Amino acid sequence: MATEVAAKRMKMDTVQIGTHNGHFHADEALAVYMLRMLPQYSSASLVRTRDSALLDTCHTVVDVGGTYDDTKRRYDHHQREFTNTFPEHKTKLSSAGLVYMHYGKAIIAQHTKLPIEHPDVELLFQKLYDDFIEAIDANDNGISKYNSSKLEEAGIQENFKSGGITLPALVGDLNHEDPLNPDITRATTDSPQAEEDYRFGQASSLMGNAFLRKLHGAATAWLPARSVVKTSFEQRQTQHESGQLLVLPRAGIPWKEHLYNIEQEAGISEEKKILYVIYPEKEEQGSKWRIQAVSKDMASFVNRKSLPEPWCGVRDSELDALLGSDVEDGAVFVHASGFIGGHKTEAGVRAMASKALAG
Structure with a gap:
């Protein structure tokens, strides 16, 4: 049923997803991967450009174009007036959050083979945003987890740096060519854009695989555990x-x-x-x-x-x-x-x- 709902959003003609070229980030890398998890986008080609004429030809555009309009499948968050958040949250959305907000339930229903209206889909939808997507939104929008002035007032200092091992940091590393790694090399020696697109593909897989692991774990371990804990809780007096x-x-x-x-x-x-x-x-x-x-x-x-x-x-x-x-x-x-x-x-x-x- 989830695929039927999603199918109404598009024709089965060749689908192109558009995003910007140049330096890439975790949010659009994940946004592209999540779209491709749906059958209607599974064979979609990717156009990475800032040319508005080319972007206008794309079926769906993320993280570029200056427009957020779900009816037109445009999911940018950089415009000055953009203040949208996930329901009952305060963190401004990135392109990953926008795609997840509109397609997340269909992605979860597809993965779990549950009807999109099933209450477990809603539970997982909220769970994955809280546990994974929100941090990507915050990172891309420059929102810190803690109030730095409050930390300073309290005299709290970091014992070590951890920023370099976050997923956004690892995606950032992929923006730079690594000649020592044969898996991340120039895709075609005469096309810098092709090389950049290749490295974006690596970044998209990195983010998507992490998301998929979170989704799979939540669906197969976290969700079934809830009913067990609830039953045990109800029996606590015995x-x-x-x-x-x-x-x-x-x-x-x-x-x-x-x-x-x-x-x-x-x-x-x-x-x-x-x-x-x-x-x-x-x-x-x-x-x-x-x-x-x-x-x-x-x-x-x-x-x-x-x-x-x-x-x-x-x-x-x-x-x-x-x-x-x-x-x-x-x-x-x-x-x-x-x-x-x-x-x-x-x-x-x-x-x-x-x-x-x-x-």
Whole structure:
């Protein structure tokens, strides 16, 4: 159904995507890749130019032309009056954000084989913007993640530089010919534009593959985990009388973001929020179990309630002795920071959780 919706936007004649030539950036590299993920654009040719007459002949134009008009398939964001943002966000869109806003659901529906109206498509649409696209929009529009004046006031300084390893920085590197890398060489020795277009293709693949990995991971791991975490959350009162222990049925479930969202949706007060999560370490029978303290938020290293301080940094028989006779032997460790611990059995880790909750 998603392809049928998208198909109405264009004829199946030869389709050309237009963008600017010269120095290229992460946003248009990604925008072009995302368009080509749709069947209607999969064989589209690419025209890289600033010649307005040539751009006028293109079916779809991104990041150049001074026009944003979805009805005409023009997606530039450089014009003075442009202030558009993704719904309920403050970051101004780049060409990547514009293409994603208009075609993202169709791309997700195509990848997941879900109807475009399916609620899971909407969840993934929001997830991918928050986790990936918004940062590209911000980078291209020169928007910093933090207020630099506030950082300066607080006396916060960087310990090291990390800007050179971001995706936009790596795309920036591809603007320069690398004679040492045979995969990024002059495509045709007598055509500088062909060489530049070749390197843009490398940049588009770099950005697109990163996006595709994010989409695939969100669709195959993050999304299925939500229903598991929600079920476990709804059963929390049966797991411990406090209702503050979450028990996950298997290993490897990405639970954190879902837990915070589910708690917020349920309107859980601070004093009733989940404090510990327990889960098997591996999928195999007889696996050890882990207990993990829930941090205050996704970005925090501060726990809502750390494991008891006397346990921290203690292992094996010494930890068994600290836990006492009401916890079966088999303790493995508790991290020195108190954020995680382990026991050889589910019963043992449940008993550790009960002691921690009571403390």
